[in-house]
Amino acid sequence: MKWYKMVLLIVCVLAAWPCLPVKAQDFTGQGDSWQEVFANKKGTVTALYDDIEPFIYMNREGVLEGVEHEIMESLKPYLKKKYGIELTIQWERAGSFNNIYNTVKTTRRQGIFGWSYYSITPERRKEVQFSAPYMPDLNVLVTNNREPMYATSQEFTVKLKDMNAYIMPGTTMEEDVQSLKEHFYPSLPVKKVDLDYDVLRLVAGDKNGFGYVPLSIYIVALQKGIKVKRQNVLSSRREGFAGVMPLHSDWKPILDEYFMSEDFRLLTGTIVARYLGSEVKDLVFGPAEQKAASATLHTLDLVSLEKEIVTKRLMDTALEVQRHQSMRNSMLVALFFIVLLTGVLYSRYRTKQKLNRQLQEHNQQIIGQHKKIGHMNRLLKLKVLQARMNPHFIFNSLNSIQYFIAGDDKKASLQYIGRFSAFLRKVINYGDELSIPVTAEAELLKEYLWLEHCRFPGRFDYEIKTGPNIQQASILPLLSLGMAEETLYKGLLNLPPAQKGKLVIHFNTENNCLVVFITDNGMARSQAIALEKKKGLNGQENMLESRIELFNAQNGKKIIRKIKEAEHAGDDNISILEIPQPLFSQEQA
Template sequence: MSLLPLPNGPNGLASTRLTLRRSPLNPIQTVQSVNPNTCFVNPKARIVGFSPFLQPMVTSRFSIRLVISAITLCMMSSACAQVHTDSWETVRNRGKGTVTALYDEIEPFIYTTRENRLAGVEFEIMQAFRAYVAGRYKIELTIDWVKAGAFDSIMYKIREAKQPGLFGWAYYSITPARKREVSFSLPYMPDINVLVTNNGEPMYATAQEFTSRLPQMTALSQHNTTMQEDILKLKAGFFPALPLRYLSQDYEILKEIEQDPKTFGYVPLSIYIVALQKGIRVKRQSVLSSKREGFAAMMPPASDWKPLMDEFISSDSFPAIAAGIVAKYLGSQVRDLVFVPATTDRGVDGTTGVELLSLEKEIVVQRLMDSAVQLQQHRSSQKIVMVALAALVIVTGVLYNRYRVKQRLSKSLAQQNEQILRQHEQIAEMNQLLQLKILQTRLNPHFLFNSLNAIQYFIIGDNKTVTLQYISRFASFLRKVIRFGDETHITALQEKEILEDYLWLEKCRFQDRLKYQIIMPENVHEANVLPLISLTPVEEALYKGILSTRTMNDGFINVHFEKKDGGIEIVVSHGPDTGEHNGPASNRQFAETSIDMLQQRLNLFNKGRNDKIRWEHGKPSAGDSGTSILWIPQPLFGTGSAKQPNA
């Protein structure tokens, strides 16, 4: 007898149901459901394929369960509506974005560790997908992990979702019925369900031997799962009166089977192996196993993330990534056994069955050996503890007085050393701060003299407008130097303002020989830099580059601020360079003085720090532009061993 698919709902066999009514002309059940957005009754929702042999399942207790599920869905609907996700198109255009991953906890697929962190096969596959997007497309993807209830509740939310960037992770099997309602990625791992019985049951050689036992047994399963499908096929094909009891989790089913010899059920092969490793004593039958297309990520039907997820799973690097993840959580032997390509026809009844049987024996033997070793260690430990306690009582009385004396002396010395260290650190910090402030407030006297000469030149030329503008801009520049000179750090935007004043002043002096441009994206404005740190590379470009030649060609200076490698990069480039560096020697000496002062500042700042400011600069080669690059870590006073000096 074939089974018609049941639509998945949030907490039951279908969409959240309140009442069941049967048409006298049609054995198919018509169901009233709750709309998750409005919580009003929707009389149009129906279960398709509610076979007659499932009628005993519709009991009053089951109806109560459905009402509770409906109430739970209404309570969660407002929270789900607030989930923010982005489409792949939006993320690719912006260069960054957010997706949401809904999950249900089950080890080893996804679970919370003792350190309160998420882990598991599916969690790491999603993290690897994030890294793939960053590496291939240079896109920063944020993943919001949301624990979204039961297995079937997640599928309901995915199916009804309007947001494109939603993913469902709960070791979902790809089935034709589900494919009609949601989108699946390519399978990341094979999906094999094995038949599990109590350890006291014999090993059945044929399916007929096992099915003859069905009248004396009770089946255990979960709602809306492939394990339920397998049970219902047995029920329909061999014993329609088979009792079926539902539990909420695979490990709960396995523990119940361990305790009750008259129960059985289906579980995924990987769950069964982990259960053996956890010490749950059940028996896998080598008959009536089932295999499907595989486990996969679930997405809304219209999601534009599916092609990208499929691209990741079909990439050359994915098999090694997935195999490594499976080996991490299930072991290398299990990886070789379970992680085979989804197109392979091997099942648990062939060669893989022999390998699995061998692995099962190894796990059981290992657990027995571990138990024996633990018992022996426990007995030995008891004897050792008794002897140690006796010796400890004797030695403690002798050493107690000496210990108290040493403790008092050690405490006194430690306090003195701590005080000396604190004073030393405070003096070092004050000294570092003082030296930094002295260096950063020193303006090159050559620039000051040139600026005063320029003012004199404008006055003699009776150019009042330019004179007043120059004096005003010069005063603004000096005010910023004095104001920021006493700060340990300023924002990149403030640094840009200083550069604009400086280059404007130099532009007034050299007219057509100098053009400049400063580029700074908005995401760099609030970054921290040392005051006046970019002034020296600009002076180097101007006086050792552009003004070191006697050509009249237009020179240019480009200053570009950008985020890079966890810090801020300032790139100062200039040109053109004819290769004839025969300009005034005073210009080059002026630039060398500024370079020496900046190098002293950087050496002082970098001392004792892990994240150091890097400066790459050099003489331009003939025909090429000269480039100077400053990389500044963010935060400026971060995780290095040196602390931020107090202003």
């Protein structure tokens, strides 16, 4: 082969290189199947990603975070809690949006997941499996800031002949641009970039530029100071954002089970609000819940949020300028005061004023310390009362263990000892805390009632319910347990042996309060107290009341306790605790 033919061949290969199909990138992570993980009670999967804020990215400390990172990581505690499985997730950066997708599509491993805010589309469903969508998928049309606001879609499509489109290849944003090109202006120039933020930056620098980006990316771009304009026309909505898995993967059923759970729904809202803000979370999730084409955007709310972001950015810029001016002025003022302070009389006057202020501040510190000491004393009393809660329960439980052992019931003995030790460990752990999450209190209550149910088989049934918004609520440790114990011993266990008791405890939040609602079909409290006095016994009510009274003595907001006795046969006794939230003010905590 002659030399010029060789050169021509090399030139042709290099020219065709960009057009070659994208090959999936090799990766080193594990990809265990769900069947293997379930059988072994442990395993490792690989999650492929590429940096894109706020979905998944490295923060300033070099730690991986973001909406999709937290969603994938939250699978581990779910599997641990429900199936006792220890799952390890290996995060591996895969280079790009398309490379992640192609790798997942072609891999032979089952435990491989791809995360890069993938839109669910019918075409992609033929190549990969999707998790259930974790958030709605809404693409908005953005233009350069100098473009006018278009009132109708027709006004914008007429202008297409003068505009340039920017797209990220392989995405639904590219599909939206191609749809405009196909239907309205086939000669539309289209330029490809690597990231959605590149699309926004190029649109911001091109007076005739436009493109599509997800609503969440647009909001983050505004907060970063990228100057683009969102048009109220031609937005597009798809089923939602989701993670991707190989078509042959057996992980989809368990992933769908978790994504459809109530815990995941609440967690997703919290995660999105943390990275985008509660206002953006409401905007992103709101339209999907309305299920109406006319509700594609909460237009007024979104416009208000846009103005707020832009105004804050302008104010930050103005404050930065003002800060520099203040520093310069401060230097001039300092020089001026140096001259003035050379006067002896002024110096003495300033010294006297300074001493007076120091004396006042010292007095205020003494008053503040006195208040803090009083507050600490009250908290110490709360802890002392807390430590004295229910010691008789421990001795009763030991008697039950002795009963099981004497009856040669080894299985029941071991089970009871195991649950009793777990309960006792929690009581000890919470013994030094002033407050605990209400979810922890509910779990402690479940352990306690299970133990009592074993001690008194067939005497009562119980049920514990929790409302949807209690995750952030807190409570004094063992407070609801004290109420449950009082209900059990004064109400249910005083019933005739042939009558079975029923205890229902419900935790909910209402009007900045945690409400503990307890109902039972046992003996009325006044009758129980009279019966105890007749037997010469002292009740445990004073301990519970003392804790509530001590808490109320040091707080503006009070714990309110209400008891309504059954008036007629068949009625239930009702006990209610209304606990203010937050439990302690920042100063007290």
